[in-house]
Amino acid sequence: MIEQTVRVVNRAGLHTRPAAMVVKLASAFVSDIYLVRDGFQINAKSIIGVMTLAAEQGSTLGLLVEGPDEAQASAALVELFAGGFDES
Amino acid sequence: MRLRQVQPSLSCLQVGSMNPDSTSAPASGEERVLRGVAAAPGIAIGRAFILDHGSSVRESVTVSVHHVADEIARFHGALEAVLEALHRASDLAARQSTTAMAIIETYTMMVRDPTMSDSVLQRIERGVSAEAAVAQEFDMHKTALLRTQNELMRSRVQDIDTIKEQIIGALRNRTLHHAAGYDSIVVAPNVTPQDMLLFQQTQTLGYVTEVGGINSHTCILARDLNYPAVVGIGTATQLIPQDANIIVDGYSGTVVVHPTPETLEHYRQKQIRAEEYREKLGALVQKESTTTDGVRIQLLANVDEPDHVDSALMTGAEGIGLVRSETMLMHFGRYPTEDEQVAWYRDIAERMYPHPVTIRAFDVGGDKFRQGIPHHEENPALGLRGIRFLLHRSDLFEQQVLAILRASVHRNIRLLLPMISTLEEVAAARSVIAAAQQTLHRRGLPFDEQLAVGVMIETPASAMMADAFAEVADFLSIGTNDLAQYALAADRTNDMVADLYDAFHPAVLRMLVMVVESARKFHRRVSVCGELAGHAAATELLIGLGISELSVAPRLLLEVKQRVLACSHAQCAQMVRELGSCKTTSEVYHVLRTMVPTS
Numbered sequence: 001m002i003e004q005t006v007r008v009v010n011r012a013g014l015h016t017r018p019a020a021m022v023v024k025l026a027s028a029f030v031s032d033i034y035l036v037r038d039g040f041q042i043n044a045k046s047i048i049g050v051m052t053l054a055a056e057q058g059s060t061l062g063l064l065v066e067g068p069d070e071a072q073a074s075a076a077l078v079e080l081f082a083g084g085f086d087e088s
Numbered sequence: 089m090r091l092r093q094v095q096p097s098l099s100c101l102q103v104g105s106m107n108p109d110s111t112s113a114p115a116s117g118e119e120r121v122l123r124g125v126a127a128a129p130g131i132a133i134g135r136a137f138i139l140d141h142g143s144s145v146r147e148s149v150t151v152s153v154h155h156v157a158d159e160i161a162r163f164h165g166a167l168e169a170v171l172e173a174l175h176r177a178s179d180l181a182a183r184q185s186t187t188a189m190a191i192i193e194t195y196t197m198m199v200r201d202p203t204m205s206d207s208v209l210q211r212i213e214r215g216v217s218a219e220a221a222v223a224q225e226f227d228m229h230k231t232a233l234l235r236t237q238n239e240l241m242r243s244r245v246q247d248i249d250t251i252k253e254q255i256i257g258a259l260r261n262r263t264l265h266h267a268a269g270y271d272s273i274v275v276a277p278n279v280t281p282q283d284m285l286l287f288q289q290t291q292t293l294g295y296v297t298e299v300g301g302i303n304s305h306t307c308i309l310a311r312d313l314n315y316p317a318v319v320g321i322g323t324a325t326q327l328i329p330q331d332a333n334i335i336v337d338g339y340s341g342t343v344v345v346h347p348t349p350e351t352l353e354h355y356r357q358k359q360i361r362a363e364e365y366r367e368k369l370g371a372l373v374q375k376e377s378t379t380t381d382g383v384r385i386q387l388l389a390n391v392d393e394p395d396h397v398d399s400a401l402m403t404g405a406e407g408i409g410l411v412r413s414e415t416m417l418m419h420f421g422r423y424p425t426e427d428e429q430v431a432w433y434r435d436i437a438e439r440m441y442p443h444p445v446t447i448r449a450f451d452v453g454g455d456k457f458r459q460g461i462p463h464h465e466e467n468p469a470l471g472l473r474g475i476r477f478l479l480h481r482s483d484l485f486e487q488q489v490l491a492i493l494r495a496s497v498h499r500n501i502r503l504l505l506p507m508i509s510t511l512e513e514v515a516a517a518r519s520v521i522a523a524a525q526q527t528l529h530r531r532g533l534p535f536d537e538q539l540a541v542g543v544m545i546e547t548p549a550s551a552m553m554a555d556a557f558a559e560v561a562d563f564l565s566i567g568t569n570d571l572a573q574y575a576l577a578a579d580r581t582n583d584m585v586a587d588l589y590d591a592f593h594p595a596v597l598r599m600l601v602m603v604v605e606s607a608r609k610f611h612r613r614v615s616v617c618g619e620l621a622g623h624a625a626a627t628e629l630l631i632g633l634g635i636s637e638l639s640v641a642p643r644l645l646l647e648v649k650q651r652v653l654a655c656s657h658a659q660c661a662q663m664v665r666e667l668g669s670c671k672t673t674s675e676v677y678h679v680l681r682t683m684v685p686t687s
Contacts, residue, residue, distance in 0.1 A: 015240050016247065020194050046203035047194065048248070052232045054241035 031067025409639020474507020
């Protein structure tokens with residue numbers, strides 16, 4: 001299992017479009033992927049879950065990945081968060 | 089692109105007993121002809137499906153263990169139905185808007201959300217009904233979202249609600265769906281406009297009701313949505329057995345129960361002829377609507393929601409003459425927020441651009457959708473409706489005006505005030521509009537500074553004082569349904585007096601003359617957007633009166649155009665002069681028959 005921290009850097013936070021991007025990317029991997037905020041853990045493949053996190057700009061989330069492709073999955077998600085979801 | 093929402097509260101239908109023992113008449117037997125009132129044209133041939141308005145479907149929150157498998161199947165079926173609807177919507181959106189595509193994609197992901205469906209299934213397995221399980225699941229997420237302070241995040245609640253309502257809508261729909269099948273004709277004591285929208289999604293062919301006047305909003309909607317319908321067959325639900333083969337002739341107002349093969353063939357031919365006629369009208373779309381002596385008549389369509397704008401465009405409408413904004417209340421099941429309204433109005437205005445779109449402020453009260461308006465009156469038609477309600481609830485009115493102004497950026501929106509009877513009401517409405525403009529200036533939002541504000545002439549008071557209203561309004565629009573109803577003191581939805589209601593009554597015609605003359609004096613445009621505009625005999629009459637803007641249901645537009653192309657303005661004006669001496673409705677009809685070549 002890989003445990004990491006990601007930060008929401010884009011201005012609008014994890015609203016609909018970035019949430020959809022997270023879910024789409026997470027769903028491309030077979031590993032179980034979770035996001036954790038304030039002790040609240042949600043499935044990163046659940047759009048409703050990711051939306052409900054309501055992660056604003058500057059918030060820090062735990063990223064838990066467990067499965068055969070955990071290294072790739074975790075690297076890809078870290079990159080997506082760091083890139084600010086291509087928000088201009 | 090707007091996704092159609094079926095509100096949970098819409099389907100308070102109880103599916104009639106499917107048990108043949110409990111129906112009062114056999115499913116086969118002698119041919120029998122029932123006579124009612126022709127409410128919406130067309131021929132429907134199919135199986136009768138008896139509906140009773142009783143307790144609502146599956147209102148119970150819990151289900152017994154025996155039904156868990158059924159509930160799970162219903163839930164899966166509902167998800168499939170919503171996905172299918174989203175898929176269809178995305179096909180449309182692909183051609184129109186990338187924003188809409190993105191929203192539909194998100195919605196699709198929400199419906200496919202594995203955590204959501206697992207959690208709903210667990211709830212069902214614990215004995216909760218599918219509807220309640222879906223509601224509980226989504227409400228839980230909603231509560232979580234509402235806890236955040238961030239406005240953008242909180243607004244995601246709308247997405248949660250939308251999907252919840254769509255799934256629940258599909259669940260209820262399927263209840264009806266399973267039983268009604270694809271080729272059925274709904275037979276019910278009464279059909280509300282809300283039911284109509286539900287029927288629209290269940291492939292219902294037509295309907296027969298026990299009550300309902302020809303000009304009720306239900307019938308207007310039936311005509312709009314192209315459902316053959318016959319109303320006013322007193323004991324239809326007892327006379328027509330469940331599953332019987334029936335024919336609904338919406339042209340003549342008859343229903344045939346257990347038709348013989350000969351009768352069936354006769355009606356099939358009639359159906360084919362009607363279809364051919366519709367195809368022939370198609371060639372008219374491109375033609376400019378001008379009388380034989382060169383007078384230009386603008387033909388607009390009455391369209392209530394963004395998804396129906398297509399039908400107006402298909403028939404070559406030169407604008408939307410009437411958007412009944414209260415339709416939104418039905419869709420949302422509540423008063424929509426300012427942003428929701430902006431999206432709705434803008435969608436219509438953009439699809440219609442550069443053609444004009446006239447939005448009528450919420451006209452609630454009377455026999456219209458009272459949903460969400462908790463007030464009761466002895467005599468609602470004479471009560472707090474139209475502008476009276478809007479000025480009473482000026483918060484709702486101001487919110488709507490703000491939304492209309494915000495949507496007016498392309499400068500093709502006009503605002504119409506309903507049920508005006510005094511000048512003071514116009515002044516009060518004007519000050520609400522001025523305040524809204526100030527608000528938008530403060531917010532730094534753009535809008536059409538010259539937004540035209542029109543007055544609906546639909547009370548005898550406003551017709552008699554039309555010159556005073558023409559002076560203060562930017563345009564006038566005559567609502568013939570209500571004007572005739574109030575002038576003749578006859579409720580058009582009351583079967584007992586519906587025959588008194590006739591928009592061709594000389595009293596109504598004299599009022600129309602007054603309104604047109606007043607409008608001319610002040611160089612104001614005057615349009616007719618009531619049912620009269622689409623009436624077969626009225627085109628010549630309205631042209632003769634000097635009305636140059638007619639707004640009708642999209643379905644009727646080409647038929648009206650055909651009549652415009654065939655008539656001469658000079659002859660129509662002559663006919664109107666002759667009508668001036670008519671003292672009774674039958675005299676009016678007599679003149680119309682002699683003057684108007686029957687097509």
